Amino acid sequence: MADSAQAQELVYLVTGGCGFLGEHVVRMLLQREPRLRELRVFDLHLGPWLEELQTGPVQVTAIQGDVTQAHEVTAAVAGAHVVIHTAGLVDVFGRASSETIHEVNVQGTQNVIEACVQTGTQFLVYTSSMEVVGPNIKGHPFYRGNEDTPYEAAHRHPYPRSKALAEQLVLEANGRKVHGGLPLVTCALRPTGIYGEGHQIMRDIYYQGQRLGGRLFRAIPASVEHGRVYVGNVAWMHVLVARELQQQAALLGGQVYFCYDSSPYKSYEDFNMEILGPCGLRLVGARPLLPYWLLMFLALLNALLQWLLRPLLLYAPLLNPYTLAMANTTFTVSTNKAQRHFGYEPLFSWEDSRNRTIRWVRAMDGSAP
Numbered sequence: 001m002a003d004s005a006q007a008q009e010l011v012y013l014v015t016g017g018c019g020f021l022g023e024h025v026v027r028m029l030l031q032r033e034p035r036l037r038e039l040r041v042f043d044l045h046l047g048p049w050l051e052e053l054q055t056g057p058v059q060v061t062a063i064q065g066d067v068t069q070a071h072e073v074t075a076a077v078a079g080a081h082v083v084i085h086t087a088g089l090v091d092v093f094g095r096a097s098s099e100t101i102h103e104v105n106v107q108g109t110q111n112v113i114e115a116c117v118q119t120g121t122q123f124l125v126y127t128s129s130m131e132v133v134g135p136n137i138k139g140h141p142f143y144r145g146n147e148d149t150p151y152e153a154a155h156r157h158p159y160p161r162s163k164a165l166a167e168q169l170v171l172e173a174n175g176r177k178v179h180g181g182l183p184l185v186t187c188a189l190r191p192t193g194i195y196g197e198g199h200q201i202m203r204d205i206y207y208q209g210q211r212l213g214g215r216l217f218r219a220i221p222a223s224v225e226h227g228r229v230y231v232g233n234v235a236w237m238h239v240l241v242a243r244e245l246q247q248q249a250a251l252l253g254g255q256v257y258f259c260y261d262s263s264p265y266k267s268y269e270d271f272n273m274e275i276l277g278p279c280g281l282r283l284v285g286a287r288p289l290l291p292y293w294l295l296m297f298l299a300l301l302n303a304l305l306q307w308l309l310r311p312l313l314l315y316a317p318l319l320n321p322y323t324l325a326m327a328n329t330t331f332t333v334s335t336n337k338a339q340r341h342f343g344y345e346p347l348f349s350w351e352d353s354r355n356r357t358i359r360w361v362r363a364m365d366g367s368a369p
């Protein structure tokens, strides 16, 4: 759809634009995409912050909609040059059924692809996840791997399964003819664990620490490395790849890219302490305070309680067999593919990313529920 005459007049659509990552993508586009004319923000739940956005000359169109409803997606996509599809059900805690996760993540993505094809939208960026690769159900470590590192990706949990299926749909759609005859150009970005302003799990862990008198208790060995990446850099990567997809379709189309920056390789808990330590929390224990078998027993107990209580209430604690396995399996990436293919350099240094996140955590001090 985009040709050189329209270069200053681009219409972008961000699905899931009011989520944790989506909001950063929306703000980043407004700051760093000078060719933008209209920005459509599509989400099941629209955030009040949209009203206060400094949009400059860009028209921001808020669209309350559901990716599982094909007609709503098609209406939102019609006339857009680029779609950044971040909407998804991120659930590893058993809040939603596997059918719902599949419907939103897989059918929703299929709807986005079909909408692009029907309406003639040529460029699609999909927010995938490190979890399409692993950790796998066997708990094999993925140590500083890249996009080409061989790894046995085997999933049982509905969330990684859905992300892997959706990513496959997006990559297979690359090259399909869209309305008007041009080829669809797609790619997928795979963030590791994202952190930063608005990160719900960081917020939950901070409140938990406050309730425990400013302490958190080590449960994961410090030697298990977990990949993390700052949300501002993930958002920047989306903006950049969307731009370059239009310039270098042959190179970028059908590709996957891990999202990375200079955030340090640490265990999940030690990394969180980089942020939560300066906010007044302390991690107790140099080694896990409970043996792994006991943690697994507690995780299984949580799963059983969730199942038993489901008719009465939703019991969805952080600890379950899947999250324990994830936190206990090394998964880190070391790659420069995004730099080589589309010139990505992190916009935020580690110090900056850390300080911004610390400032955000400090700002919620005293507001623990």
Ligand SMILES: NC(=O)c1ccc[n+]([C@@H]2O[C@H](COP(=O)([O-])OP(=O)(O)OC[C@H]3O[C@@H](n4cnc5c(N)ncnc54)[C@H](O)[C@@H]3O)[C@@H](O)[C@H]2O)c1
Pocket (backbone or CB within 6 Å): 015, 016, 017, 018, 019, 020, 021, 022, 042, 043, 044, 045, 065, 066, 067, 068, 085, 086, 087, 088, 089, 090, 104, 108, 127, 128, 129, 130, 163, 190, 191, 192, 193, 194, 195
């Ligand atoms: N948070 C992470 O660590 C992480 C890591 C890797 C990949 N991802 C991926 O990044 C994307 C964004 O994740 P997030 O952490 O910002 O999650 P989030 O839950 O904060 O954002 C997801 C957004 O999608 C919207 N949404 C959900 N169902 C929808 C539907 N049916 N129709 C329209 N909108 C719907 C939600 O309302 C929400 O605003 C997801 O696709 C997720 O799989 C997240």
Ligand SMILES: C[C@@H](CO)CCC[C@@H](C)[C@H]1CC[C@H]2[C@@H]3[C@H](O)C=C4C[C@@H](O)CC[C@]4(C)[C@H]3CC[C@]12C
Pocket (backbone or CB within 6 Å): 090, 092, 128, 129, 130, 131, 192, 193, 194, 201, 219, 220, 268, 269, 318, 319, 322, 323, 324, 326, 327
């Ligand atoms: C056992 C607990 C003791 O402190 C720690 C539990 C931590 C878990 C809740 C998190 C450990 C790893 C996280 C996941 C990871 O960062 C990557 C993800 C990919 C993304 O697509 C969605 C979020 C997540 C699954 C993330 C969720 C929380 C953890 C399982």
